[in-house]
Amino acid sequence: MSERISIPRYIKIAVDVATRIYNGNINEGDKLRGRSILASEYNVSPETIRKAMKLLEDKQVVEVSKGSGIIVKSKQKAYGVIQNFKDSEENISTLRSKLKDLFDEKKRIEKEIQETTEKIIDLYKFKRNEIIDPIQVEIKEGYHIIGKTIGECKVWENTGATILGVLRKGKMILSPGPNLEFMQGDNLLIVGDLGVVDKINNYLKLK
Numbered sequence: 001m002s003e004r005i006s007i008p009r010y011i012k013i014a015v016d017v018a019t020r021i022y023n024g025n026i027n028e029g030d031k032l033r034g035r036s037i038l039a040s041e042y043n044v045s046p047e048t049i050r051k052a053m054k055l056l057e058d059k060q061v062v063e064v065s066k067g068s069g070i071i072v073k074s075k076q077k078a079y080g081v082i083q084n085f086k087d088s089e090e091n092i093s094t095l096r097s098k099l100k101d102l103f104d105e106k107k108r109i110e111k112e113i114q115e116t117t118e119k120i121i122d123l124y125k126f127k128r129n130e131i132i133d134p135i136q137v138e139i140k141e142g143y144h145i146i147g148k149t150i151g152e153c154k155v156w157e158n159t160g161a162t163i164l165g166v167l168r169k170g171k172m173i174l175s176p177g178p179n180l181e182f183m184q185g186d187n188l189l190i191v192g193d194l195g196v197v198d199k200i201n202n203y204l205k206l207k
Contacts, residue, residue: 010051013042015085017052018061018078032062032070056081134164135197139186143204151178159199161190 020026032038035049042049053070056062061077064070139146145153155161166173166180167187173180190200 009044010048010055011085013038013044013048013052014055015082016042017056018081021061021072021075021078022082024075026072028072028075030072031068032072034069135190135192135200136167137188137190137197137200137204139182139184139188139204141184143182143184144206145182145204146184148182149178150176150180150182153182155190155200155203159192159196159203161188161192161196161200163188163190165189 017026017032021028026032032053033041035046035053038049039046053062053064056078057064059077059081061072061074061081062070063073145155150163155163163176164174165188166176166182167189168183168185172189188200190196192199
């Protein structure tokens with residue numbers, strides 16, 4: 001986290017003026033220069049000076065009036081502005097550090113998630129290659145299950161085959177439910193024990 005949080009220019013000016021008041025460079029009761037002169041001194045727009053003075057006025061450091069201009073009211077209040085700014089900087093630093101820690105933790109968690117996901121995929125591939133060998137069986141014309149649902153046919157009960165999916169017209173239907181009706185041309189993706197191919201083929205050819 002190399003980015004720094006930018007503090008608005010008008011706040012910096014308000015703190016600078018408050019510091020000058022607290023240090024005695026500007027005394028209570030003194031009249032500050034006009035906005036245009038202050039704007040020129042700080043090389044900012046009069047609007048930025050207006051916002052800075054409004055902040056100091058809200059903190060009761062100065063009093064702004066159209067007739068009298070900007071009058072310094074309280075050295076003690078100026079000190080409060082300085083302290084508040086320092087506290088804010090410390091809070092920003094603390095939050096920035098916390099944010100960095102959170103980002104680091106986020107990266108760690110994301111890495112752990114990725115590694116765990118890869119392990120699951122590897123184990124699944126191993127399981128498929130070593131234990132489960134998916135078999136594709138086409139439903140041909142004349143097979144008795146055409147027009148019947150998976151639930152009606154009781155494929156697993158009759159053959160021991162588990163239907164992982166049905167390939168129909170180029171689209172795969174994964175984990176089909178019991179209400180799916182078989183159609184001629186469907187390709188069943190099944191898994192099962194040794195001998196399941198013969199069992200499923202014999203079952204499909206039953207009249």
